[in-house]
Amino acid sequence: MTQERTGVATVKGNPLTLIGPELKVGDKAPDFKVNKDLFTEVSLSDFAGKVKLISVVPSLDTGVCDAQTRRFNEEAANLGENVAILTISADLPMAQARWCGAAGVDKVDTLSDYKTNSFGQAFGVLIKEIRLDMRSIFVVDENDTIQYVEYLKEMTDHPDYETAIEAVKKLV
Template identity: 80%
Template sequence: MSQERSGVATFKGSPLTLIGPELKAGDPAPNFTLNKDLLTEVTLSDYAGKIKLISVVPSLDTGVCDAQTRRFNEEAASLGENVVILTVSADLPFAQARWCGAAGVDKVVTLSDYKTNSFGQAYGVLIKEFALDMRSIFVIDANDKITYVEYLAEMAEPPNFEAAIQAVKELL
């Protein structure tokens, strides 16, 4: 049974319950299984040896999530080949691919947590009330240690882009 955390997040002021642990810098990155498309699953080890910025959004089809993903797509170009930016949402892989095509997003990797919510539960971001993942940022070094975490307290607010990018640059 996964741990539930109440009172740590809201959606437009209404309280939400997050399922899973609260991770901190220094923790080992939990493994996950996410869908790249309907048939292809990926895990943390698929990105072994790379610095990983994981941008978690509730749904790409909302304004803040759209802006967040576009911003990290722009930043990706300047971070180099040793960095991978993963955008995780519970959107179906079809919807993620459609959104990326329409938005011209080609540098971030979109991954779907729709099937098992294993990422949301492992990273403590699964929203019990919506079965979506709460907006958050994780930076994981090449040895799979978490070096930066931002859990957003309000689902409708954007993350601190500058702090997340700086956390990645400190690992380069």
């Protein structure tokens, strides 16, 4: 049976139900399958040996998600080659590509959870009511152990960018 968590997230104060487990620092990052484009799937193992900053956004076409993705794209240059920055949303891959082109975002891998919601369920961020992924940040080390987690309580809030970046810097 799929785990459902209530009372842990809201959008503009309205309660949401998250599907999947609440992951914690020290947990092994669960595997997932997301789409790079309509036909190409990638999983956690495609980033093996790298530190992964996983930035989860509901949709790139909203203000906070836009700002979050741009911020991590800017930070990418300072983090080195051993860091993969993944932005995961339930947007269609074509919409992600269009948004990245328009925004000039080129250092972040945008990946789509639209097809199976595999990432959302594995990381406990799939919003039952609207089938989008809840804003969150995960930093996963080169051995796929979670070293930092931020599940945002309110969807419209910004994550703690500085603390997430510091968590990555400690690993490289």
